[in-house]
Amino acid sequence: MDRQEAEQYLYYAMNIGELLLENGAEVGRVEDTVRRICLAGGAERADVFSITSNMSASIYGKEFGSCTQTRRVLNTVNDFHKLEELNCLSRKICEEGMTFEEMDAEIEKIRKEPGYSFWWLVFDYALVSGSFCVFFGGNVRDMIVSALIGVLLKFLMTFMQKTAANHLFNALICSAVGGFLANLAVFASLADHADMISIGNIMLLIPGVAFTNSLRDMFSGDTITGLIRFMESILLAVIIALGFNIAGFYFR
Template sequence: MNRQEAEQYLYYAMNIGELLLENGAEVGRVEDTVRRICLAGGAERADVFSITSNMSASIYGKEFGSCTQTRRVVNTVNDFHKLEELNCLSRKICEDGMTFGEIEREIERIQKEQGYSFWWLVLDYALISGSFCVFFGGNARDMVISALIGVLLKFLMTFMQKTAANHLFNALICSVAGGFLANLAVFASVADHADRISIGNIMLLIPGIAFTNSLRDMFSGDTITGLIRFMESILLAVIIAFGFNIAGFYFR
């Protein structure tokens, strides 16, 4: 493998690593996947370092020397189906070997795969909001209002994501809107407990997966990434609580 081929092979390995990060994989999995792909491609040594928003990899081989590439990862979501597809692709590359064209086609196929439809997610948001409202003591009227607010929050989140605004700002706007609508419903006498309605809506925003991943990263030895995710989760939770409280103060 000459230097040009090594650079191209590393490029595709980094593409897979970037997609893993974007879809919610832990950094240990990302580093191990990219390293294994590079070693399977003929590199004698592969050093990969990743945090939540950045990834860099260096490979070495006698035939091509040393190659290094970095990636900046901005937006992350949790898509476990794509993670499974990417894991299968990485295993196939390592076990069977694939040409550059085959790897590129598989990456494009995975990127184009659609998850749940928008309206299915709207239904999920309604069910989650209403269910948690009842779980924490809300009555039937509270449940219905919480479910309706959950639907409105889904539309608002989708709109905010299109504006490419900071995710902390998005969370603040959504939490203020959710708290305001919950208190407005009680003020208009169509619901009874604003706090229980708000709890149902908070569950749509709370960073539970990110917080769990931060602890897992720290226990796995990825202390830097774990601390970054931990602080991001705490900051996001504080902003969400602040947003709901701002809305509550207006009606006091």
């Protein structure tokens, strides 16, 4: 492997790492996957460091010296289907090896893989809102209203994601609308408990998973990532509480 090939190989390894981070893998696993791929490709030494928004890797080999690459990772979503596919790909690369063209094609294929269709997700928002509404003690009327607001929130969120880029602002608008509609439904006596309706919608928006995962990160030694996630989730939770309260203050 000469210098140019090593750079190219690292580039593809970084592509896989970047996709993993973008689709919600834990940093420990991202580091491990990139390191394994690099070592399998003939590097004698591979040092990978990653936090949620950035990843850097250096590899060293006698024939090609040392190469370093860095990636900035902007937005992350949780897409576990892609995670599985990337896991299969990295195993295949480690066990059998692959040409650059093959790797490129496989990575592009995974990147382009579609998720559930829009209408499935609309149904899903209703499912999550409705079930958590009852889970926390709402009645059937609350559940129906909560599910309907969930559907509206999905439409609103899709629209907001196309216009504004800031996810905190999106969350503020979505939660303000959600809180307003919940209060309006109780005001028009369509449902009985505004807080029970809202809790179903809140579960969709509140970063509870990120909050728990941030502590998991810290427990397993990725302290920086844990702290970043912790602060992000607290900030988002404050914004969401503010949003749901705006309407409550007006309806008093």
